[in-house]
Structure formats: structure tokens, C-alpha cells
Amino acid sequence: MDKENNKQVKILQGNEAVADGAIAAGCQFFAGYPITPATEIAEVMAQKLPLSGGVFMQMEDEIASVCTVIGASYGGMLACTASSGPGITLMQEGVGYAATVEAPIVIINVMRGGPSTGMPTAAGQQDLYQAKYGSHGDYQIIALMPSSCQEAFELTYKAFELALKYRVPVYVLTDEIIGHTREKVHIPSDLKPVERKKPELTADYKPFEAGPDGLLDGMPAFNEGYKLLLDGQLHKPDGNRAGTLPDVCDSMVRRICNKITDHAKDLYDCEELFLEDAEVVVICFGSPARPAIRAIKELKNEGKKVGCLKIRTIWPFPAEKVKEIAKTAHTLIVPEMNMGQITQEVERAAAGQAHVFSMTLLGGLLHTPQDIMTEIEKRILK
Amino acid sequence: MNPIGEKYLRKSALPSIWCPGCGNGTVLSAALRAIDELEIIDRVGLVGGIGCAGWIPVYINADVMHTLHGRTLPFATGLKMSDPSRKIIVFSGDGDCLGIGGNHFIHSARRNIDITVILVNNQIYGMTGGQVSPCTPLVAKSKTSVFGNPEMPFDSTKIARAAGATYIARWSAGQPRQLTRAIKEAIEHKGFSLVEVLSQCPTQAGRVTHGMADPTKLLNLLRSNTISVKKAEKATAEERAGKMLMGTIFNSDEDVEFSESYKNLVERATGSV
Numbered sequence: 066m067d068k069e070n071n072k073q074v075k076i077l078q079g080n081e082a083v084a085d086g087a088i089a090a091g092c093q094f095f096a097g098y099p100i101t102p103a104t105e106i107a108e109v110m111a112q113k114l115p116l117s118g119g120v121f122m123q124m125e126d127e128i129a130s131v132c133t134v135i136g137a138s139y140g141g142m143l144a145c146t147a148s149s150g151p152g153i154t155l156m157q158e159g160v161g162y163a164a165t166v167e168a169p170i171v172i173i174n175v176m177r178g179g180p181s182t183g184m185p186t187a188a189g190q191q192d193l194y195q196a197k198y199g200s201h202g203d204y205q206i207i208a209l210m211p212s213s214c215q216e217a218f219e220l221t222y223k224a225f226e227l228a229l230k231y232r233v234p235v236y237v238l239t240d241e242i243i244g245h246t247r248e249k250v251h252i253p254s255d256l257k258p259v260e261r262k263k264p265e266l267t268a269d270y271k272p273f274e275a276g277p278d279g280l281l282d283g284m285p286a287f288n289e290g291y292k293l294l295l296d297g298q299l300h301k302p303d304g305n306r307a308g309t310l311p312d313v314c315d316s317m318v319r320r321i322c323n324k325i326t327d328h329a330k331d332l333y334d335c336e337e338l339f340l341e342d343a344e345v346v347v348i349c350f351g352s353p354a355r356p357a358i359r360a361i362k363e364l365k366n367e368g369k370k371v372g373c374l375k376i377r378t379i380w381p382f383p384a385e386k387v388k389e390i391a392k393t394a395h396t397l398i399v400p401e402m403n404m405g406q407i408t409q410e411v412e413r414a415a416a417g418q419a420h421v422f423s424m425t426l427l428g429g430l431l432h433t434p435q436d437i438m439t440e441i442e443k444r445i446l447k
Numbered sequence: 448m449n450p451i452g453e454k455y456l457r458k459s460a461l462p463s464i465w466c467p468g469c470g471n472g473t474v475l476s477a478a479l480r481a482i483d484e485l486e487i488i489d490r491v492g493l494v495g496g497i498g499c500a501g502w503i504p505v506y507i508n509a510d511v512m513h514t515l516h517g518r519t520l521p522f523a524t525g526l527k528m529s530d531p532s533r534k535i536i537v538f539s540g541d542g543d544c545l546g547i548g549g550n551h552f553i554h555s556a557r558r559n560i561d562i563t564v565i566l567v568n569n570q571i572y573g574m575t576g577g578q579v580s581p582c583t584p585l586v587a588k589s590k591t592s593v594f595g596n597p598e599m600p601f602d603s604t605k606i607a608r609a610a611g612a613t614y615i616a617r618w619s620a621g622q623p624r625q626l627t628r629a630i631k632e633a634i635e636h637k638g639f640s641l642v643e644v645l646s647q648c649p650t651q652a653g654r655v656t657h658g659m660a661d662p663t664k665l666l667n668l669l670r671s672n673t674i675s676v677k678k679a680e681k682a683t684a685e686e687r688a689g690k691m692l693m694g695t696i697f698n699s700d701e702d703v704e705f706s707e708s709y710k711n712l713v714e715r716a717t718g719s720v
Contacts, residue, residue, distance in 0.1 A: 094529060096521075115716035120528045120709065125554040129521040132514070136525020139512065140492070140533075144525070162515050287492045287510040287526060288533060294457065294505065296513040305460050306505075306513075 073252045079243035082214040082250050083173050084109035086221030087145050091258025092171070093119040094137040094144035096130040098152060101185040102241040103175035106147040127152035131159030135168045139295065141286035143225055143261065147173035150192055151182055153199070160234050161200030164321060166295040167273065169228035169235075169284055173221065176240040178429045187429025188241035190351055190402040196236045197380050203318050205325035207332060208236040208380035212354035214248035220377060225259045227332070231324060232281045238379065240402070242352045242431060266290050273317075274302035279324035329381040336375040339365050343372025345444050346394040348387065348411050350376040353400040353424075353432050360437035371441055379407070387414035396444045400424040400432045420444070455479045455488060457508040464502055468653075468662035470620030470646030474567055475503045477623050478536065481630040482507075485534075492526040492535045494519045496543035499574050499648075500567035503538040517547030520555040523562045531561070531706035534634055541568040541582040545601050549581070552603075556610035556639045560705035563633040563640045566603055567620075569648035570656070570669075577651035584672075587656050604696050607641045613704075614640035615697040619673070620647060621666040629695065638704045645669040645691075 077085065084106050087095070095110040097103075107123065114121040120137070124130045130146045137144040148156065153174045163170050178184030179191045196208045207227050209220040217239055224235040264270065264283035272293050275281055285291040294304030299314040307313040325332070338361060340346065349357035354375045361373040374390060376383060387410075391397065397419050399408045408423035415421055424440055426432055448456070456479075465471050482488055493504035497516035504511045514522045519537045527535045544552055544566050555562060571589055572578040579592040582603070586595035604615045614636040616629040626644060633640035647653065647665035654660055657668065676694035679687055703711075 094525070096525070115713045118713065122524070122528065124521065125550055128518065129524075129551055129554070132518045132521035133525040133528075136494075136512070136522040136527075137529040138525070140526040140529025142529040144529075158515055159518070166512075288490060288530065290489075291510065292457075292508055293510045294460070294513070295511065296505070297515060298513070303459060 071254050073254050075250050075252060076247055077214050077218070077250045078105060078245060078247050079214045079217045079239055080105035080175065080245070081109050082217040083147065083221045083237060083239065084113065085252070086218040087171065087225070088113055088117070089252070089256050089258070090143065090222045090225035092143045092145050092225060094134065094142040095120070095146065096122045096124050096133040096137070097146050097148065098124055098127050098130050100149045100152045102177055102244050103147045103149045103173065105244070106173060106175070127155040128159065131156040131170070131172070134170050135159060135163050138168045138170050139287055139293070143259065145171035145173065147175065149175050149177045150179045153192060153195065157200040160206070161202060161204060162297045163234045164200070164204035164206065165297050167232035167281055167321065169232050171221070171224045171228055171235050171237065173237045173239065175244040176238060178427065184429050186241065188352060188402060188431065189427070189429065190240060193238065193379060193403065193406045196238060203322055205322045206234050206236060206380060207231065207325060207378065208238050209377060210238045210351045210379045211243060211377070212351050212375065214243065214246060214250050216377065217243055218250050218252065222256070229259060229261060229284055230280070231328070232284065233325060238351065240352050263289070264291070271302040272304050273300060275320055275324070279320050279327060326381055329383070330385070332378050332381055333383050333386065334378040335383055335386060336377070338375070339372040340374065340390060342370050343394050344370040345396045345398065345441050346372045346374060346390050347398045347400065347437065347441065348374050348376065348407070349400055350379055350407065353402060356432045356434040357400055357437050359434040360441065363434065364438060364441060369445060371445070382410045382414070384410065384414035387411055388416070391415035391418035394419050396420045396422065398422045398424060398437070398440055398444065400426070400437055402426050402431065451476070451479050451483055455483065455507055457506055460506050463506055465499060466650040468647065468649040468660065469499065470569065470644065470648070471499055471503055471567060473620040473623055474500070474565060474626070474644050474646065475506060477626040477630055478503065478565065479507065480627045481634060484631060485634060487534050487634070490532065490534050492523070492533045494523045494526070494535065494537045496539040496548065498540040498543045498572065500538055500540035501543060504536070517543055518551065519543065519548065520551040520562065520564070524555065524560060527560060527562055528706060528709070535562045536634065537562060537564045539564060539566055541566065541570060541603070542572045542580045545581045545603055545606070553606060553610040556607050556612040558705040559611050559613055559638045559702050561637055561639070563630070563642065565630065566641060566643045567646045568603065568643050569646045569652055571648055571652040573648045573651040577655040589655050602691060603641065603643050604692060608697055611639070611702065612641050613638035613697070613699050613702055616641070616695045617643040617645065617691060617693050619645040619666060619670055619693070621670060632695070636698070637700065638702065645673070
């Protein structure tokens with residue numbers, strides 16, 4: 066224990082840091098299914114949850130895992146599940162249901178190379194669009210991307226706060242590299258579990274009647290007197306199915322989307338590095354943020370006008386910030402371990418104001434600082 | 448409205464989506480009577496699947512989850528394990544429970560988790576317009592078994608027994624008293640309990656399979672393919688052939704229930720035993 070800073074310091078694997086972050090947030094329920102490279106999260110939960118009266122269940126598959134987690138969430142516990150690509154794919158019907166009944170659940174995706182069973186033991190960032198668009202229909206989620214074990218802990222804790230505040234499924238998107246890297250993690254010793262506020266129980270309580278900000282008040286549970294009616298079918302504020310009432314269905318879908326996108330500024334979570342006079346800016350997130358920041362610092366030391374935007378909340382995407390950067394920087398570089406998913410978001414936000422270059426990388430590899438430095442230097446001279 | 452309905456129905460959800468002559472109303476009524484007699488309305492968690500039977504809990508003024516197709520039991524498991532004092536009742540049809548939800552059904556039975564499944568078996572996918580289900584009899588016609596079903600049907604009670612369920616009963620929608628008693632027993636039973644209800648579907652099974660829509664005749668047809676548990680004990684193999692058992696088929700408290708077993712795990716983990 067580091068007494069001066071009131072912090073505990075541990076050496077944790079990313080997957081362990083995620084599990085510890087969840088437990089620190091007050092997660093009492095975990096349901097999952099073994100899958101590489103996420104299994105250690107379930108193993109830690111199986112070890113630790115029973116010690117504090119929590120529930121760990123290994124389910125028959127990932128569909129059951131996510132549905133059980135939603136049941137536990139409305140049952141009164143903070144709940145999460147963890148998996149990787151193929152398992153997250155199976156969970157998608159549950160994600161859509163959770164978004165529709167506004168269940169605050171947390172899903173950790175330790176991303177591996179895809180598609181299909183892909184590369185079970187190697188890292189990837191190919192599931193970013195899946196996180197946002199994986200289930201059918203229009204809805205919104207929140208997704209956080211750590212790039213270190215420290216952030217894996219912090220962002221998993223934060224995921225529970227956001228899930229409760231916005232009543233929405235929140236993804237923590239790590240990858241095989243972070244999941245299996247061991248690093249120092251500083252844990253504040255006065256960290257308290259996230260508070261689950263109960264809605265006021267009035268005579269005409271309507272579980273899906275939102276405030277002017279589109280958000281629901283608190284999080285009710287079964288057998289507390291609310292007489293909840295939860296339905297994956299589009300519903301009226303009282304929970305009854307809307308059937309084909311166009312106005313009710315229209316406003317419900319708009320609200321569950323807008324309650325996230327309208328709060329994009331509140332959800333903004335980026336690290337800004339040397340942006341003041343940067344002509345070339347690297348936009349990074351997750352594992353590639355590590356070599357990217359190293360590259361930026363080295364070039365800055367050499368006096369180059371370079372900067373970096375490291376994104377921690379990837380969805381909703383910080384488009385406003387990228388737009389602002391594109392006004393002053395002439396080039397944006399996006400290193401990502403996929404075919405350029407976030408590059409498309411950056412291009413859309415930059416809207417032609419800056420050149421956008423994608424550094425796509427597949428095969429389970431991570432960009433080296435040298436790769437990124439070379440790319441930046443090529444663009445500085447442009 | 449009768450006093451039970453007055454007391455427990457979620458009036459804002461009415462009228463129901465069901466066709467005239469459907470057996471789901473009888474199942475709803477039996478479930479409400481059981482809940483009333485046990486005085487547990489504030490302690491129940493009701494879970495419905497997709498299909499006609501999945502709507503039954505929606506009409507009950509209690510805490511209700513109308514879920515995804517086939518996934519009733521995982522949702523129910525989360526509700527049960529987050530507070531084992533709850534009484535969890537699942538309403539599901541034959542397609543929902545045994546088709547798309549078959550894997551969850553056998554694993555929930557294996558865990559012997561204290562959940563009551565009321566499986567309304569009308570031997571057809573009714574809501575989508577009369578397609579073949581896992582319980583449609585061999586050679587029976589449906590919209591997707593136009594020349595007669597080439598597949599053998601499931602017997603849910605046999606699956607449940609083999610998988611580890613500890614209370615198993617089958618009645619029909621034509622036996623509301625026996626059904627109410629069975630639902631009560633199932634709710635009070637500590638462990639995974641299954642009450643299958645053979646139920647008439649005049650609109651789809653009636654029209655498509657049997658060429659008639661008379662609910663009474665359809666019920667009698669369903670019941671003619673059954674044999675009571677008592678009669679079956681003395682019956683010859685020939686007399687039993689092709690007949691489904693009717694009555695309380697299995698009732699045992701030998702196996703540990705899952706939430707109890709989990710409590711034991713917590714005690715082992717924390718060293719309090």
C-alpha cells in the first residue's frame with residue numbers, strides 16, 4: 066500500500082484488472098462461457114464473487130450468459146459478462162433486448178482477430194462496428210477502450226457508472242494484448258461501489274417515462290413494488306407494447322438513440338497530447354495508442370509539430386473534437402488493428418478539412434513506434 | 448370480470464392478443480388461481496417467451512419480463528439467482544421452449560434451479576401462422592409440413608426427466624382444476640418444475656392440421672392421445688403405445704436445488720463450513 070497517495074499498487078494482467086474493476090464498482094453477478102482470450106475474467110470472477118456473496122455462473126452458451134445478466138440486472142444486482150468475438154456475436158440478440166428494456170449491463174469484449182473463429186490467441190480491433198451496430202434495429206450503446214491495465218481497471222469501473230446513469234449496455238473493448246499484459250495498476254483504496262439509485266415509487270409510476278434529457282430516473286428491480294412490465298417489443302412509457310402506433314414507436318426509438326448521442330459531450334473521454342500547434346495528429350485508441358504515444362513523444366522531442374488524440378470513449382465517437390482538430394492540423398493518421406473502421410468515422414468528422422490516412426494492420430500484430438514515426442514523417446514533408 | 452381477474456389482471460394490457468377458443472386463457476386463469484391461493488403475487492417474477500403462450504404473464508399485474516424467443520430460462524435464472532427468495536414462473540410454448548430454447552431447457556433442468564416452467568403445448572407455431580413445431584405429431588400437416596410431418600415429436604416430460612427436472616406434470620387446457628393444483632405444486636416444489644399443458648389452437652392447428660376449429664373437439668382429440676399416470680402403471684405396452692402420460696409424472700426432493708447448492712458453494716468458499 067502506497068500510504069502517501071492512499072493507493073494500492075498491484076501487478077495485474079489486463080483481464081484481472083477488468084475483473085477487479087468490475088468488483089470495485091459493485092458488480093455482484095457474472096455469467097459467462099469460456100473463450101480465449103477472455104477466459105481469465107471468468108476465472109477471477111469464479112474465485113472472487115462467492116467470497117463477497119456474489120454470484121458466478123458458467124452458462125451453457127453466450128446467449129444464455131447475456132440474458133442471465135439482464136435478468137440479474139433487473140433482479141437487483143450489478144451484472145456483467147465477458148467474452149470475445151464469436152461469443153459477442155452470439156450475445157447480440159441480448160444486446161438489442163437490453164438496449165430496448167434499458168437494462169444497465171456491462172459487456173467486456175477481449176477482442177481477438179476475426180472474422181468467424183478467426184485468430185483465437187491474437188489481438189484485433191475488428192469488433193468496433195459490431196459493438197455499435199451488432200444487433201438489429203436502431204439503438205445506441207456506449208463503448209470504452211482501455212490501452213493499459215490501469216485503464217482496463219478504471220474504464221470497467223466507469224462502465225458500470227455509465228450503464229446505470231444512461232440505462233444502456235456498455236461495452237469495455239480490450240484486446241488480447243491488454244488482456245494478457247501484466248502491468249502496474251494503482252487502485253485508490255477509498256474507491257466506493259457505484260450507487261444504484263431507486264426510482265421514486267409513485268401511484269402512476271411508469272418505468273419508461275424519461276425526463277427532459279431522455280434519461281430514466283434510477284434503476285428499479287423486481288419485487289420492489291414497481292410492477293414492472295418489460296418488453297423487447299416497442300412499448301409505451303408504462304411498458305405496454307405499442308403495437309403499430311407510429312408516434313409511440315418513433316419517439317421510443319429516437320429516445321433510446323438520442324439519450325446517448327445527445328450526451329456525446331458528457332461522454333467525451335480523450336487524452337489530448339501536444340494538440341496546440343500540431344500539423345499532424347495521430348488519432349488512436351486501445352493497444353495501438355501505446356506505440357502511437359511513444360512515436361509522438363519522440364518526434365515532439367525532435368521539434369516536430371505533431372500531436373495525438375487518444376480516445377477512451379470510442380462510442381459515441383468524439384466527432385466534434387476530431388472536427389475541431391481538422392481545422393488546424395493538415396493530416397490525421399489513424400493506426401488501427403482492422404480494415405479502417407474508425408478511419409471512416411474520422412473521415413466523416415474531418416469532412417475534407419484534413420487529409421486522413423489509415424494505418425490498417427491485421428494478422429494479430431501491433432504497430433511499432435517506428436511504423437508510426439515513419440508514417441508521420443512521410444506526412445510531415447507533404 | 449371475476450374477482451381473481453379484477454385483483455390480478457394488468458388491465459392496461461387488455462384485450463389479449465389471443466383468438467377465440469384458445470387454451471391460453473385457461474392457463475392464465477389457472478396460474479392466477481395458483482398465485483392467489485399461495486398469496487405470492489408480490490414475490491413472483493414472471494417471464495414470458497415469444498409466441499402466443501409467451502404473452503400470458505404480460506396480462507398479470509406483477510413484475511414481468513416479456514423476453515426473447517427461446518431465452519426465457521436464462522432471464523429467469525438471472526432473476527432467481529439475484530434473489531433466491533423469488534418465485535419464478537416461466538410461460539413458454541412448445542416452439543419457444545423446446546425448439547429455439549431447447550438447450551436452455553435441458554441445462555436449467557440439469558441445474559435443478561427452482562423455476563416453474565408452464566409449457567403450453569399446442570403442437571404448432573401458432574403466432575406465425577401454423578408451421579411445424581418440435582411437438583407436431585408425425586405425419587401431421589402444417590404450413591411447413593404440407594405433406595405430413597416427416598419428423599418425430601419431442602416429449603417434454605421425458606427430456607425434463609432425463610435432464611434432471613424434479614417435478615414434472617402434464618395436464619390439458621380442458622382440466623383447469625388439475626392444472627391449477629399442478630401449478631401450485633410446481634411453484635411450491637423446490638427445484639426445476641415443468642407443467643406441460645396440452646392446449647388447443649383452433650386457428651392454426653385446428654384449421655391447418657385437423658381441418659376443424661371446434662375447441663372442445665380439438666381438446667378431446669389431444670386428450671385421446673394421452674393415458675393417465677395411474678392407468679399407465681397397469682397398462683400393457685400395446686395400450687401405452689404412442690400415448691403421452693397425463694398427471695403428475697415425477698416428483699422428487701432428492702436432488703439439491705441450484706440456489707441451495709450455490710449457497711453451499713459460498714459457505715465452502717468463505718470457509719464457514
